[in-house]
Amino acid sequence: xxxxxxxxxxxxxxxxxxxxxxxxxxxxxxxxxxxxxxxxxxxxxxxxxxxxxxxxxxxxxxxxxxxxxxxxxxxxxxxxxxxxxxxxxxxxxxxxxxxxxxxxxxxxxxxxxxxxxxxxxxxxxxxxxxxxxxxxxxxxxxxxxxxxxxxxxxxxxxxxxxxxxxxxxxxxxxxxxxxxxxxxxxxxxxxxxxxxxxxxxxxxxxxxxxxxxxxxxxxxxxxxxxxxxxxxxxxxxxxxxxxxxx
Amino acid sequence: xxxxxxxxxxxxxxxxxxxxxxxxxxxxxxxxxxxxxxxxxxxxxxxxxxxxxxxxxxxxxxxxxxxxxxxxxxxxxxxxxxxxxxxxxxxxxxxxxxxxxxxxxxxxxxxxxxxxxxxxxxxxxxxxxxxxxxxxxxxxxxxxxxxxxxxxxxxxxxxxxxxxxxxxxxxxxxxxxxxxxxxxxxxxxxxxxxxxxxxxxxxxxxxxxxxxxxxxxxxxxxxxxxxxxxxxxxxxxxxxxxxxxxxxxxxxxxxxxxxxxxxxxxxxxxxxxxxxxxxxxxxxxxxxxxxxxxxxxxxxxxxxxxxxxxxxxxxxxx
Numbered sequence: 001x002x003x004x005x006x007x008x009x010x011x012x013x014x015x016x017x018x019x020x021x022x023x024x025x026x027x028x029x030x031x032x033x034x035x036x037x038x039x040x041x042x043x044x045x046x047x048x049x050x051x052x053x054x055x056x057x058x059x060x061x062x063x064x065x066x067x068x069x070x071x072x073x074x075x076x077x078x079x080x081x082x083x084x085x086x087x088x089x090x091x092x093x094x095x096x097x098x099x100x101x102x103x104x105x106x107x108x109x110x111x112x113x114x115x116x117x118x119x120x121x122x123x124x125x126x127x128x129x130x131x132x133x134x135x136x137x138x139x140x141x142x143x144x145x146x147x148x149x150x151x152x153x154x155x156x157x158x159x160x161x162x163x164x165x166x167x168x169x170x171x172x173x174x175x176x177x178x179x180x181x182x183x184x185x186x187x188x189x190x191x192x193x194x195x196x197x198x199x200x201x202x203x204x205x206x207x208x209x210x211x212x213x214x215x216x217x218x219x220x221x222x223x224x225x226x227x228x229x230x231x232x233x234x235x236x237x238x239x240x241x242x243x244x245x246x
Numbered sequence: 247x248x249x250x251x252x253x254x255x256x257x258x259x260x261x262x263x264x265x266x267x268x269x270x271x272x273x274x275x276x277x278x279x280x281x282x283x284x285x286x287x288x289x290x291x292x293x294x295x296x297x298x299x300x301x302x303x304x305x306x307x308x309x310x311x312x313x314x315x316x317x318x319x320x321x322x323x324x325x326x327x328x329x330x331x332x333x334x335x336x337x338x339x340x341x342x343x344x345x346x347x348x349x350x351x352x353x354x355x356x357x358x359x360x361x362x363x364x365x366x367x368x369x370x371x372x373x374x375x376x377x378x379x380x381x382x383x384x385x386x387x388x389x390x391x392x393x394x395x396x397x398x399x400x401x402x403x404x405x406x407x408x409x410x411x412x413x414x415x416x417x418x419x420x421x422x423x424x425x426x427x428x429x430x431x432x433x434x435x436x437x438x439x440x441x442x443x444x445x446x447x448x449x450x451x452x453x454x455x456x457x458x459x460x461x462x463x464x465x466x467x468x469x470x471x472x473x474x475x476x477x478x479x480x481x482x483x484x485x486x487x488x489x490x491x492x493x494x495x496x497x498x499x500x501x502x503x504x505x506x507x508x509x510x511x512x513x514x515x516x517x518x519x520x521x522x523x524x525x526x527x528x529x530x531x532x533x534x535x536x537x538x539x540x541x542x543x544x545x546x547x548x549x550x551x552x553x554x555x556x557x558x559x560x561x562x563x564x
Contacts, residue, residue: 145333147298148406149347149396150322163337239337239380 032209043198048217050193054112054184055221058119059177062127065120067169070131071157080132087125095122095183099190115187122183123176130172134165167240170233174226181222185214195221248272248295248404248436253304255290255461264290265461268304272453274403275434279451281441282484287461288440292406295438296325308404323350326397326405326435330412332389334381340366340392341377347400365395368429387418394426398433408440423449444485448473448492456481469496490559494524497558499540504548511539511547518542527555 036044073080093101095118102114138161146156162169188196195214202210234241248271255265265287272278280288293299295306297318306313313321334343341362348358366373369391381389390411397405411422423446430437441447447454448469456464456472458480465477473493476482485492500519507514515533517526519542530538530552540548 139331139333139336141329141331141333142335143333144298144331145327145329146335148296148322148327148329148333150319150324150350151346152319155350160335160337164335237337239382 030208031212032207035209036213044213044217047193047195047197047214048221050197051181051184051195051218051221054115054119054187054192054194055177055181055225058116058180058184059123059173061116062120062123062176063173066124066127066131066172069124070128071135073128074132074135083128084125087121087128090121091125095186096189099187103190110191112187112192114190115184115192119180119184119187123180126176126179127169127172130168130175131165134168134172135161137168138164163237167233167237170229174229177225177229178222181218181225185218247274247307247309248278248438249307249310250291251305251307253291253294253301253306255287255294255299256302263287263302263461265294265301268457268461268463270455270463270466272436272438274436276452277430277437277439277450279439279441279447279454280457281444281447281451281454282457282464283459284442285459286457288442288457289408290461291457292408292438292440295404295406296322296327298322323347323400324402324404326400326402326407328393328397328405328407328410330409332381332393332413334389334392334396336381339378339380340371340384343381343392344396344399346396347402351400353400361399365398368398369395370425371395387414387422390414390422391425394429398435403436405435405437406440407437409442410439411446412441419446426450445492448496456484458484491524491527494527494555494558495522497523499523499526499550500542502540502550502554502558504540504550504554507539507547507549510549514539514549516541516547517550523555523558526550527552530555 069083073083098118098121099114102108102117103110105114108114142160142164143156146160151159184192184194185196185199187194188200195218198210198214198217202208202212202214250268250270253265253268254263256263264285268287268291280291282288290299294301295308295313297313334340335346338346344362344365345358348361353361362377363373366376371388371391376384376388376392381392384392390413394407394410397407397410411419411426414422427450439447439450441450451469453466453468454472455466458464464484465472465481467475467477470493472481473485473489473496476485476489482489498519499517499521502523514535515529515538517529517538517540519540521529526538526540530536530550536552538550540550
């Protein structure tokens with residue numbers, strides 16, 4: 001799994017493509033390009049879209065929880081250790097076990113819902129920690145000056161603290177997103193769809209092309225999401241690039 | 247006018263007050279310096295004026311009105327605020343930093359724009375060059391200038407300044423102090439200025455409030471009076487053993503009552519009439535002759551002697 005913030009990711013992409021081409025040159029065609037072109041529209045693309053959907057929804061929900069919780073916890077510090085404990089515990093549960101446990105809950109059953117719940121739970125630790133770290137990184141004198149000039153608490157939160165915390169928050173979103181895209185492949189085991197479907201079918205049908213396509217697309221998706229988020233962060237925090245040019 | 251009426255502050259969980267029964271007045275258009283050792287409550291006192299800290303008892307009046315008559319945020323938008331660590335918003339450009347309070351007060355865009363130009367010029371930063379930069383692209387001294395410009399942005403009648411030149415080297419600090427005194431000649435704000443440095447207090451203050459540990463006012467007077475007649479041993483120790491020399495730094499030789507040099511000036515060092523008496527004394531001692539000729543822009547030459555300097559210090563002997 002590529003780590004967030006790794007500048008060598010483009011190298012990973014090239015390496016991956018070279019691998020695919022290398023496989024194609026083997027004696028027995030490991031990658032059946034013909035199958036890929038025939039099934040792109042009705043198998044590969046839906047799996048990819050399903051994966052994007054699972055991952056995107058999960059990160060969005062996790063962020064919607066982590067932002068307010070992180071802001072609250074950065075204000076009421078006593079709540080931080082228990083929040084870290086609970087989210088840390090969730091993070092420690094093995095993913096397959098987590099999916100399976102959720103499925104046994106009456107009324108939940110299989111499908112995307114338990115997978116999204118688990119993916120959200122996984123992202124909370126990283127996201128909350130980065131929201132708190134981001135807000136902590138705002139210089140105390142900047143807050144003091146903001147108060148002294150007559151900004152309200154709300155104006156300070158939205159106009160000073162969150163914009164200044166943004167680079168650290170986005171760094172957390174990048175790690176969470178890459179993690180989620182990887183774990184989401186296992187969701188296919190409980191019928192949640194996504195690229196994992198191709199991988200599991202590839203294993204059971206002894207058809208490597210499906211495994212490779214599923215794995216390659218999941219990896220590419222993770223890299224693409226990471227690079228896009230980094231672009232977004234740079235776009236919205238121009239001051240971080242021009243710092244130190246006194 | 248700012249009026250402290252028996253203001254005290256004790257923090258919750260503590261029995262010792264940090265500010266104890268403070269009463270004094272800051273007159274319009276004056277710089278009032280709060281000075282004292284650490285723990286004397288000078289910053290706390292300043293921060294109670296714009297209600298960043300609320301007093302435990304007593305009252306602060308601004309132009310006769312209690313400062314509790316309006317909300318804290320509304321009050322603070324009317325009072326300029328500059329601090330030692332500057333606290334520029336790192337994510338906003340220089341122009342946007344200066345625009346913060348005018349924007350809070352809903353000024354229209356063109357007015358804010360021309361105000362930014364005016365202020366950058368006032369503090370000696372070329373608007374075209376600095377307007378669009380981020381704070382991290384400026385030197386410490388330039389950032390402090392922007393900090394002062396930002397505090398002046400909405401043209402508040404009152405300014406609070408907490409060691410506003412504290413974060414730069416001594417040479418730059420001296421230059422910023424001189425520049426600010428020149429600006430104050432024009433703008434005539436009512437300023438409460440906090441410092442721990444008695445020399446800065448003497449240089450900047452029209453009036454100085456010396457506080458001692460526990461937030462008790464030890465003396466409130468003009469620099470001249472404090473150096474001439476320290477009210478207590480504490481004040482005497484705080485202003486230092488060189489207080490007579492410090493007093494000489496308040497006066498320029500051009501303002502002294504000196505006799506014309508006539509023909510006696512031959513071979514004596516010539517001194518600018520802009521020199522402080524303290525610096526002139528140093529020059530005379532350096533020249534080793536004990537006398538010098540004071541000359542300004544005109545032709546008038548006047549004789550400065552050790553005796554004439556000594557005469558100034560009469561009445562200031564402990």
